[in-house]
Amino acid sequence: MEPKKISDHEWEIPKQGNMKVPARIFATEKLMEKIKQDRTLQQAANVAHLKGIQKYSYVMPDAHEGYGFPIGGVAAFDIDEGVISPGGIGYDINCGVRLVRTDFSVEQVLQKRTRLLEELFTEVPSGVGKGGITKLTKEELIELLEKGSQWSLEHGYGTKEDLEATEENGRMEQADASVVSEKALARGKPQLGTLGAGNHFLEIQKVDEIYDDEAAYLLGIEKGKVTVMIHCGSRGLGHQIATDYIDSMEKKYGFSDIPDRELVNAPINSDLGKKYFSAMCAGVNYAFANRQMIVHWVRDSFKKVLGTDEGMKQIYDVCHNVAKIETHKIGGEKKKVCVHRKGATRAFGPGNEELAEKYRKLGQPVIIPGTMGTASYLLLGTKSAEETSFASSAHGAGRAMSRAASIKQFRGEAVARELMSKGIEVKAASWKGLAEEAVPSYKDIDEVIKTTLNAGICKAVAKLRPIGVVKG
Amino acid sequence: MNKQYEFFDHTADAKFRAYGKNLQEAFANAAIAMTSLMFDTEKIEPRINKAIESEGTDLKALLVNFLSEFLYLHDTEGFILRKLTSITINKQREGYRLAAIAKGDTYSEKYEILGDVKAVTYNEIEVREEEKGNCWVQIVVDI
Numbered sequence: 001m002e003p004k005k006i007s008d009h010e011w012e013i014p015k016q017g018n019m020k021v022p023a024r025i026f027a028t029e030k031l032m033e034k035i036k037q038d039r040t041l042q043q044a045a046n047v048a049h050l051k052g053i054q055k056y057s058y059v060m061p062d063a064h065e066g067y068g069f070p071i072g073g074v075a076a077f078d079i080d081e082g083v084i085s086p087g088g089i090g091y092d093i094n095c096g097v098r099l100v101r102t103d104f105s106v107e108q109v110l111q112k113r114t115r116l117l118e119e120l121f122t123e124v125p126s127g128v129g130k131g132g133i134t135k136l137t138k139e140e141l142i143e144l145l146e147k148g149s150q151w152s153l154e155h156g157y158g159t160k161e162d163l164e165a166t167e168e169n170g171r172m173e174q175a176d177a178s179v180v181s182e183k184a185l186a187r188g189k190p191q192l193g194t195l196g197a198g199n200h201f202l203e204i205q206k207v208d209e210i211y212d213d214e215a216a217y218l219l220g221i222e223k224g225k226v227t228v229m230i231h232c233g234s235r236g237l238g239h240q241i242a243t244d245y246i247d248s249m250e251k252k253y254g255f256s257d258i259p260d261r262e263l264v265n266a267p268i269n270s271d272l273g274k275k276y277f278s279a280m281c282a283g284v285n286y287a288f289a290n291r292q293m294i295v296h297w298v299r300d301s302f303k304k305v306l307g308t309d310e311g312m313k314q315i316y317d318v319c320h321n322v323a324k325i326e327t328h329k330i331g332g333e334k335k336k337v338c339v340h341r342k343g344a345t346r347a348f349g350p351g352n353e354e355l356a357e358k359y360r361k362l363g364q365p366v367i368i369p370g371t372m373g374t375a376s377y378l379l380l381g382t383k384s385a386e387e388t389s390f391a392s393s394a395h396g397a398g399r400a401m402s403r404a405a406s407i408k409q410f411r412g413e414a415v416a417r418e419l420m421s422k423g424i425e426v427k428a429a430s431w432k433g434l435a436e437e438a439v440p441s442y443k444d445i446d447e448v449i450k451t452t453l454n455a456g457i458c459k460a461v462a463k464l465r466p467i468g469v470v471k472g
Numbered sequence: 473m474n475k476q477y478e479f480f481d482h483t484a485d486a487k488f489r490a491y492g493k494n495l496q497e498a499f500a501n502a503a504i505a506m507t508s509l510m511f512d513t514e515k516i517e518p519r520i521n522k523a524i525e526s527e528g529t530d531l532k533a534l535l536v537n538f539l540s541e542f543l544y545l546h547d548t549e550g551f552i553l554r555k556l557t558s559i560t561i562n563k564q565r566e567g568y569r570l571a572a573i574a575k576g577d578t579y580s581e582k583y584e585i586l587g588d589v590k591a592v593t594y595n596e597i598e599v600r601e602e603e604k605g606n607c608w609v610q611i612v613v614d615i
Contacts (some may be wrong), residue, residue: 038483064483067595067612071484091591128510129579129587130550187547197588198615236547239591239614243540244596251529261532261594335562402481403615432586472588 001041004031008067009061013041020257021050025059026389026455031447034400038065040072044257047075051267052082054330054337058389060344061445061451062398066090068262071343071399074392076328077268084273085265086249088175088340090321091242094282095200096167096231097318097367097395098291099378100298101220102227103311108466109226113204115391117427117468120202123297126429126472127194127235134193136292141189145177148285152292156313162292164356166317167346167364170288176278180237183242184279188237188340190285193293195232195472197433199396202298203229203369204468205376211460215380218362219315221462228302228312229376229464230294231253231369233321234287241283245276268338277323277338284322291317315378316365318345320395326354328390337358339390347381347393347458366458370397370445372426372437373419375465379450379458393457394449397442410438419469428471437471477505486589487596487612495531498607499538499570500556506539506613507533507553509587510546516554516583518575524556529567531599535609539571539592550579590614 003025011032023044027035035041040063047069048057050427054076063072068087077083109116125132136144144151149163149170150255177185187452195202203263205227206300210216221227234241249264258264266273299309330337348355348364355364363380370376374397385391401409412431415438419426428434452458477490485535488505492498527542528534545551551574559572577583591614598610 066484067593067614091593126585126588128585129546129583131547133557187544189548191547194507196590198590236543240544243536244590247533247537250533261597262592286506403486404479404481405551430585430587436587 001045001140003041005236009451013045017415018043020053021048021056023048023059024056024472026061026451028447028451029464031061031443033449034443035063038069040065043070043427044073046263047073048264050075050077050083050085050265054078058392060392062394062396064398064446065239066342068260068360069340069342070264072394073104073342074296074340074344074390076337076390079268079325079338079377079397082268082338083265084268084277084323084338085263086242086245086276087262087341088342089280089323090342091169091239092233092321093238093241093280094287094319096291097320097369098230098295099315099367101313101315102294104306106224106226106228109204110467112305113425113468116204116301117425117470119301120298120470121427123301124202124294125194126197127191128197129304129471131190132192132194136189136192138185138189141185144178144289145180145285145353146175147171149292152289155306157293157296162226162295162314164358165314167319169356170292170317174278175281175285177282179279179281180314183214184237184240185241185245188235191237192290194235195294196235197429199437200232200472202470203466205229205464205466207462208212208375208465209463215362215461219365219461220313227464228298229369230291230298232291232294234283235290237286238283241279245279248272256338280323284319285396300324316367318367320345327388338389343395344392345395345407346393347385349381349383349386349391351383352455366393368394368396368449371439371442372466372469373422373424374445375463377460378462378464379452379460381454382459385457388455389457397445397448399441400443401441403436406438406441407432407435410435422468424466426469426471476501479509482612485612486615487527489608489610491608493605495601496559499535500533500559502609502611503539503542503556506589507542509589509613510615511583511586513554516552517577518554519577520551520575522551522574524572524574526570527567528580530614531568532594532597534568534570535597535599535611536592536594536595539611542584543589543591552576552579587615598606
């Protein structure tokens with residue numbers, strides 16, 4: 001499938017066969033070479049077959065092959081005629097990233113880095129095998145699914161300001177726990193407050209470069225100071241919700257008219273479509289509540305080791321895997337659509353009414369984690385992103401190498417040593433897991449950011465470099 | 473001994489094929505392959521027996537549901553699979569039904585965690601019954 005070059009940072013797969021719209025890919029030549037190596041483009045074209053899709057099937061610059069949608073796939077569907085597809089959101093519902101500023105200088109943290117990482121590692125368990133520390137009753141879990149971060153706040157985790165600095169204020173109101181299966185509840189119960197494994201992490205970073213002084217000042221970011229990043233999702237609860245509804249949608253609607261079984265879907269307006277959306281929102285809330293608890297423990301750990309947690313304010317928390325009902329301008333008219341973002345970040349520009357007041361002038365913070373050895377970025381959404389990509393941006397570096405190939409090529413111990421020589425200390429639950437996440441396994445984050453900025457989807461605020469990493 | 477399973481390249485997820493002289497054996501080996509992403513299956517002591525029952529509208533759905541069951545048992549009871557015995561697959565009036573006994577252990581610190589599996593997907597899924605009874609299944613799991 002050969003894409004047509006539109007500009008230095010945009011490509012198109014023209015409408016062909018039963019595609020209802022063309023596909024648009026944001027990538028430089030260099031990124032396109034990587035993207036072409038797996039089934040990303042075919043999957044983007046497959047998404048364009050779905051009923052009610054608007055404008056384009058979009059692909060973000062960090063995209064790679066997923067299941068159903070590519071990872072980095074964005075698509076909006078007409079609210080009356082369109083569909084909702086669990087494969088367009090992903091199994092890890094509201095896998096997302098939270099960024100916290102601190103008043104600590106790099107030097108202050110480096111002096112006690114090893115102890116701090118050990119403390120974080122103990123306070124925030126990966127949860128694989130034995131679950132977390134927090135044991136919930138079913139009734140508590142049900143309440144949490146409907147309240148999200150609000151539940152965590154009510155139980156002593158974090159501050160009211162954290163909620164204001166969270167997408168949706170940390171709670172999707174459409175959530176309904178009664179459409180979440182017993183199985184999903186059972187998986188969610190023991191895992192609250194855990195990080196999970198794979199690409200999930202806690203990172204201590206230094207603010208390496210500032211690109212926008214005013215925005216950085218307003219967000220509380222200062223060069224040479226330390227930030228903390230949390231990356232995790234809805235754990236087994238979210239995975240089970242996706243599995244359950246893929247099964248129900250197959251049984252109800254079949255998959256004979258879609259190009260990939262993993263794109264199974266239901267009309268947004270149907271009973272099943274609505275139920276899935278409400279269950280997904282419950283999954284989103286679980287992940288918000290989870291990160292809200294983790295941020296509390298992160299503060300606790302800093303307080304224990306460095307004596308204080310003052311100044312540790314949340315900059316923002318974004319979802320990377322989600323569907324939202326949003327209003328976008330399509331063909332000159334405002335229209336309600338269901339935007340699927342799978343491995344993509346919402347990037348609302350200044351003035352968007354859905355943003356909390358403190359961000360309305362600035363635009364929404366967009367947090368893009370890189371790899372352990374490179375850098376992460378703090379960006380802001382732009383007005384033009386709303387026209388260009390349904391206000392969506394990249395979500396990370398994006399894998400370039402299979403995990404199996406990474407394990408063959410790298411050894412966890414050696415990866416840790418190499419990172420240490422670059423000034424990054426790692427505490428990992430498993431050497432194998434660390435090898436999987438070795439730096440060359442990912443695309444070049446700088447190239448991903450360059451594309452995002454050149455496409456006008458975001459503007460840059462700061463570059464953050466890791467100095468300490470905890471991996472589940 | 474013939475190969476039980478092998479892993480293939482996939483950018484972000486884990487893709488594998490599991491083999492068997494019949495469908496039952498291929499399904500059982502797929503469950504071992506998936507568990508091998510999380511633990512060294514050879515080291516798991518077969519101390520606990522669990523009755524497994526799964527259904528699916530077709531063989532692919534049966535395979536997805538069967539494998540998902542082990543993620544559920546792991547997350548809820550800390551159950552880790554060592555091997556499967558007495559596995560049967562029967563065609564029903566609508567779809568298929570699988571029954572098996574899973575042998576394994578409950579997670580404890582003595583078992584090293586190699587990683588986590590989030591979910592079993594339909595991506596590139598294959599269930600093949602070749603001539604002479606040789607079977608293979610292919611699965612991509614989200615990790």
